[in-house]
Amino acid sequence: MEFSIxxxxxxxxxxxxxxxxxNLLKQFSKHKxxxxxxxxxxxxxxxxxxxxLGIALPPGMLSLEIGCxxxxxxxxxxxxxxxxxxxxxVNGEDIDVLxxxxxxxxxxxxxxxxxxxxxKYGCTFATLSADPVIGCQIRFHxxxxxxxxxxxxxxxxxxGFAIIDSVPDNDDLNWKPSLIYYYTDDAIYSIKRRDNSTxxxxxxxxxxxxxxxxxxxxxNATSDKPFGRSRIKEPVRRLIQGYVRTIANATIGLEFSTAxxxxxxxxxxxxxxxxxxxxxxxxxxxxxxxxxxxxxGENPVFGQLPQGNISPHVEMVRILATQFSAATGYLSxxxxx
Numbered sequence: 001m002e003f004s005i006x007x008x009x010x011x012x013x014x015x016x017x018x019x020x021x022x023n024l025l026k027q028f029s030k031h032k033x034x035x036x037x038x039x040x041x042x043x044x045x046x047x048x049x050x051x052x053l054g055i056a057l058p059p060g061m062l063s064l065e066i067g068c069x070x071x072x073x074x075x076x077x078x079x080x081x082x083x084x085x086x087x088x089x090v091n092g093e094d095i096d097v098l099x100x101x102x103x104x105x106x107x108x109x110x111x112x113x114x115x116x117x118x119x120k121y122g123c124t125f126a127t128l129s130a131d132p133v134i135g136c137q138i139r140f141h142x143x144x145x146x147x148x149x150x151x152x153x154x155x156x157x158x159x160g161f162a163i164i165d166s167v168p169d170n171d172d173l174n175w176k177p178s179l180i181y182y183y184t185d186d187a188i189y190s191i192k193r194r195d196n197s198t199x200x201x202x203x204x205x206x207x208x209x210x211x212x213x214x215x216x217x218x219x220n221a222t223s224d225k226p227f228g229r230s231r232i233k234e235p236v237r238r239l240i241q242g243y244v245r246t247i248a249n250a251t252i253g254l255e256f257s258t259a260x261x262x263x264x265x266x267x268x269x270x271x272x273x274x275x276x277x278x279x280x281x282x283x284x285x286x287x288x289x290x291x292x293x294x295x296x297g298e299n300p301v302f303g304q305l306p307q308g309n310i311s312p313h314v315e316m317v318r319i320l321a322t323q324f325s326a327a328t329g330y331l332s333x334x335x336x337x
Contacts, residue, residue: 003028003029003032003163003176003177005025005177005200006198007021007022007025009198009199009200010191010200010201010202011199011200011201011202012189012191012201012202012203012204013182013189013191013202017182017184017189020149020159020184021159021161021182023149024147024148024149024159024160024161024182025147027147027148027149028146028147028161031143031147032144035121035142035143035144036144037237038120038121038230038232039120039144041071041232041236041237041240042071042072042075042120042232043071043072044067044068044069044070044071044072046066046068046240046241046244047065048064048066048244048245048248050241051241051242051244051245051248052245064248064251066244066247066248066251068240068243068244068247070236070239070240070243070324071232071236071237071240074119074231074232074236074324074328075116075119075120075231075232076116078119078231079112079115079116079119082115083112084107084108084111084112085108086098086099086102086107086108087099087102100134101134101135101136101138104134104135104136105134105136105137105138107138110138110140111140113140114126114140114217115217117140117142117143118217118218118219118228119219119230119231120142120230120231120232121142121143121144121230122143122218122219122220122225122227122228122229122230123143123216123217123218123219123227123228124140124141124142124143124216124217125140125141125142125143125146125148125160125162125214125215125216125217126138126139126140126141126214126215126216126217127139127140127141127146127162127181127183127213127214127215128213128214129181129188129213130205139162139164140217141162141163145162145163146160146161146162146163147160147161148160148161148212148214148216148227150226150227152226154211156211156212157183157211157212157214157215157216158212159182159183159184159185159212160182160183160212160214161180161181161182161183161191162180162181162183162214163177163179163180164179164180164181165177165178165179166178166179177193178192178193179191179192179193180192180200182202183212183213183214184212185209185210185211185212186206186207186208186210187204187205187206187207188204188205188207188213189202189203189204189205190202190203190205191203216228219231231328235327236324236327236328239320239323239324239327240324242316242320243317243320243321243324246313246316246317246320247313247317249313250310250313250314250317253309253310253313254310265300265301266296266298266299266300266301268294268295
């Protein structure tokens with residue numbers, strides 16, 4: 001999703017809020033490429049051009065597609081163990097108000113999606129807003145559609161924004177944001193794009209919560225990374241690259257093993273042309289015949305080069321799988337909400 005806003009074109013924000021909103025946009029832009037990369041590894045869309053060392057893989061093979069589900073597996077296997085069924089009150093009693101909130105917002109299903117985003121990117125965001133029908137509306141936003149600033153003194157989000165709605169671009173191939181909610185300690189700003197314009201209108205809706213109506217669901221946070229760390233971290237991505245590269249080498253090696261290299265020595269020019277013009281026929285034929293070379297008097301010699309062995313590739317995949325298992329072996333840790 002293409003996302004670019006000139007904060008000077010946002011009508012309705014004062015100087016202080018405009019500055020904070022601009023900082024959020026910078027944070028969003030700063031992490032955009034990394035988040036796209038994590039999503040790419042999750043989807044298994046790693047090209048050989050990204051992993052080729054320039055030694056074994058020829059340039060002509062860079063278009064070969066190798067599927068790898070390791071990125072999705074490291075996220076999904078843990079997300080499947082984190083389940084949300086609802087809230088329980090004192091003595092195990094149901095809480096009618098919360099049960100209605102869960103049902104109206106379809107939280108059981110939405111949590112599963114949010115949990116995957118949390119593990120994929122390191123965090124995801126939950127936001128609250130008023131709704132005239134259900135009262136309280138809860139939405140989840142991945143870092144691909146939201147951003148927030150952390151307040152170390154308060155130990156929580158200081159401010160944040162989330163893309164609520166988008167519209168197709170002129171070519172209908174890309175989508176661009178049309179409605180953004182900006183969250184502060186005492187208000188939610190609805191920032192809406194004017195039709196076919198670069199001008200945005202901000203409308204302020206105050207609240208009394210004393211903190212932004214935006215919370216982060218965080219996985220594996222540290223003191224210097226309060227918004228968590230992705231399960232598809234750098235070492236894991238390098239192991240996935242190794243897998244893709246190894247499988248590509250094994251695939252190429254298997255092709256050579258299936259069609260082993262043969263040779264004929266001491267043949268005439270006419271015999272050479274016949275072999276070259278019918279390579280596949282010579283490969284699958286059960287009999288290869290050749291007469292004595294009248295120019296040299298030599299008898300043709302037929303031979304076959306040793307077949308390639310893919311065992312080293314299989315062993316390498318086993319090594320990579322062992323390292324990958326060690327790097328992602330956090331099954332005892334379940335994301336909390």
